[in-house]
Amino acid sequence: MTKVTIIAGGHSVQSRLTGVLQHVKHRLTLNGIDVHIIQVHQLPSDALIGADFSNEDIVKAIGLVNESDGVIVLTPVYKASFSGILKTFLDLLPQKAFQGKPVLPCVLGGTYGHLLVIEYALKPIIHQLGATAVQSGVYVVDHQVTKQDSDSYVLDLDATNRLNLALSQYQSLIGGTAHVAHP
Template structure:
């Protein structure tokens, strides 16, 4: 069975990024794809900031990545880049931690002015971690994710369709990996 790890670089528990993450989880569940999560903001801050590679929580998170066939990286855009929270964790992964993994970047930002953050900020870091199969990814405007209640979100039709297309591509790639 294929296995996915979802790494969330959200800095807030109330981030609209959670709406995208919930959509990802629902898709993976419907497809019967096993997944685990790493919410970077829940890792010990001192371990992240001081680069404690041997921290039990960091080791545990890294084992999730190691055992996964695919990694979905979620992040909001701040100051034209992905979050520092996410970067602190990515820095603690082994040098080739994303080798032989399918990577799907999912990003949310305030304007289309940050649309290229996936290609010019995130993908180079993912490549430096050994990723060679990086899917196009999806950039979402935060206005396309509406809060409708406590931890409940409504995605607009366009972004819902784009996410489904990207996740279907990921699922197809995972099926190919499992055949080989």
């Protein structure tokens, strides 16, 4: 079975980023892909900051990336770049951790003014980690994600369509096209 790891660089599971994460996970699992999620903020902070490569949780998270056929990097925009939480984890990955793995960057920001964070901040790090098949990425604006009373989220039609298109293209890169579901 095809395995994809989503590296979520948000600071809370109660944020709009979770809405994007839930959508991406649902679409991939619907198409028969085994999805693993690394919520970086839930890893031990002292192990992240201290680069403790022997920490059991860090070892397990790095193992998920290593065992995956593809990676999705999901981050909010902070101060015109991706989150520091995400950068801290990416710094712990082996130098070529993304080699041979298609990577899809997904970013959630407050305005379209930070759209280029994908190209100028996130993609250079992804390439540095050995990725050669990097999609153009998907940028979602905060107001396109609405939290429901039940702790679930609804994405507007534009965000949904762009994510679904990117995920269909991504699945063709990882070999998961046999069961692609359509909206």
